Amino acid sequence: MAPPLSRPGRVAKLPPRERILDAAEELFQREGIRQVGVQAIADRAETTKMAIYRHFETKDALVAEWLRIVAADYQAAFDRVETEHPDRPEEQILGLARFIADGLSAISYRGCPFINSLAELPDRLHPARQVIEDHKAHQIRRLIGMCAEAQMPDPEQAAAEITFVLEGAQVSTQNGSIDQTGDRLMRIIEGIVDRHRSHLGAYRAAD
Amino acid sequence: MAPPLSRPGRVAKLPPRERILDAAEELFQREGIRQVGVQAIADRAETTKMAIYRHFETKDALVAEWLRIVAADYQAAFDRVETEHPDRPEEQILGLARFIADGLSAISYRGCPFINSLAELPDRLHPARQVIEDHKAHQIRRLIGMCAEAQMPDPEQAAAEITFVLEGAQVSTQNGSIDQTGDRLMRIIEGIVDRHRSHLGAYRAAD
DNA sequence: TCCGAATGATACCCACCGGTATCGAAGGAG
DNA sequence: CTCCTTCGATACCGGTGGGTATCATTCGGA
Numbered sequence: 467m468a469p470p471l472s473r474p475g476r477v478a479k480l481p482p483r484e485r486i487l488d489a490a491e492e493l494f495q496r497e498g499i500r501q502v503g504v505q506a507i508a509d510r511a512e513t514t515k516m517a518i519y520r521h522f523e524t525k526d527a528l529v530a531e532w533l534r535i536v537a538a539d540y541q542a543a544f545d546r547v548e549t550e551h552p553d554r555p556e557e558q559i560l561g562l563a564r565f566i567a568d569g570l571s572a573i574s575y576r577g578c579p580f581i582n583s584l585a586e587l588p589d590r591l592h593p594a595r596q597v598i599e600d601h602k603a604h605q606i607r608r609l610i611g612m613c614a615e616a617q618m619p620d621p622e623q624a625a626a627e628i629t630f631v632l633e634g635a636q637v638s639t640q641n642g643s644i645d646q647t648g649d650r651l652m653r654i655i656e657g658i659v660d661r662h663r664s665h666l667g668a669y670r671a672a673d
Numbered sequence: 674m675a676p677p678l679s680r681p682g683r684v685a686k687l688p689p690r691e692r693i694l695d696a697a698e699e700l701f702q703r704e705g706i707r708q709v710g711v712q713a714i715a716d717r718a719e720t721t722k723m724a725i726y727r728h729f730e731t732k733d734a735l736v737a738e739w740l741r742i743v744a745a746d747y748q749a750a751f752d753r754v755e756t757e758h759p760d761r762p763e764e765q766i767l768g769l770a771r772f773i774a775d776g777l778s779a780i781s782y783r784g785c786p787f788i789n790s791l792a793e794l795p796d797r798l799h800p801a802r803q804v805i806e807d808h809k810a811h812q813i814r815r816l817i818g819m820c821a822e823a824q825m826p827d828p829e830q831a832a833a834e835i836t837f838v839l840e841g842a843q844v845s846t847q848n849g850s851i852d853q854t855g856d857r858l859m860r861i862i863e864g865i866v867d868r869h870r871s872h873l874g875a876y877r878a879a880d
Numbered sequence: 881t882c883c884g885a886a887t888g889a890t891a892c893c894c895a896c897c898g899g900t901a902t903c904g905a906a907g908g909a910g
Numbered sequence: 911c912t913c914c915t916t917c918g919a920t921a922c923c924g925g926t927g928g929g930t931a932t933c934a935t936t937c938g939g940a
Contacts, residue, residue: 500793588708630842884937907914
């Protein structure tokens, strides 16, 4: 059952399913979901359309699987900052911000996969939409947890603020109108954390 | 030359070009650019595909024209808050935020046209991309101006912060994971303005 | 009244897309 | 060696997309 991970002849060629997912990730991110045809994915994965439909029910299922992988990457970032800064929630939040800020230049010119997919898949019944929704809910819940641990008086508001800024930064990288986005983003997040943590903000906190 | 604006028979029917643009606005916003075919626009405009191609070179040109209209709406909002609160730049910024916050429920489930179009049109040579880029540049410039007038020590940073938050809020309305988005948005913007205006922020300002 | 531009309606072209059917080659397991 | 699964390749199908050609109709202006 386990495919050969060693010397499959010339170059180490991954099994088809992996190659398909790699190709899909690359193409979906760069060209957009609807722009990329199944044939193009097959070509780039050095396989055939038929092989794709042997591993995935439909193109939509492939899209959903791709987003599931991307979501796992984000979750891994959450895990990493938590283990790197145990019991230091402010540091965890800043670590997340740096993760996004560092990724900005990498995904420049082509924004966040989730935001883009949301725009490209208006049908709320699309299988990928469920993946996105779950991921966003999970993410905001974890972020609220961090804010609460940091003794912020209104963790929901703080988490919402951070979420808005992170997503806005990812959107704004797509057009060149705003430069130094990464640095600006870090300074903004630092300001938010400082304000919510120390002087309890300008508005009434719930308890 | 001027088309009849009165009693064209039964219901007041606008000239075809207007009906086409109205239909395109509605459908592009709700279903997405690529999802909507030219035939669907013609049907909804109660005209024919042929008529569309008599008024617009290509579908892409129609998309660009649509975004030009949307951009004009946003500019009108800028104009309005400026005339409503002359020499009160903080009020102007809050007015803009309220404009976005009020629009949130209206565009709920289907985000900002510019952000969506950015995701749907990865080709940077698409005619609509130029429209978006110009609009964003113009908007950020105007926002920086307001921040400068409000005596904020780092107007570029403040404008970037506000931009991120506004765009992030529009993105986050698309999935229901964050509720009370409008109220949260207003409180966040108030906090930003307060911080940048009064106590000069936590970071060193560039003189 | 007459003319010409703008409009409406239909049929058509070609390319591409998602998805399926079929067949042969390969390749590991018993 | 043989069997059975996986993989590769090609051809095909129905539907739809953007865009064009053609012709009849309407209607305002001179």
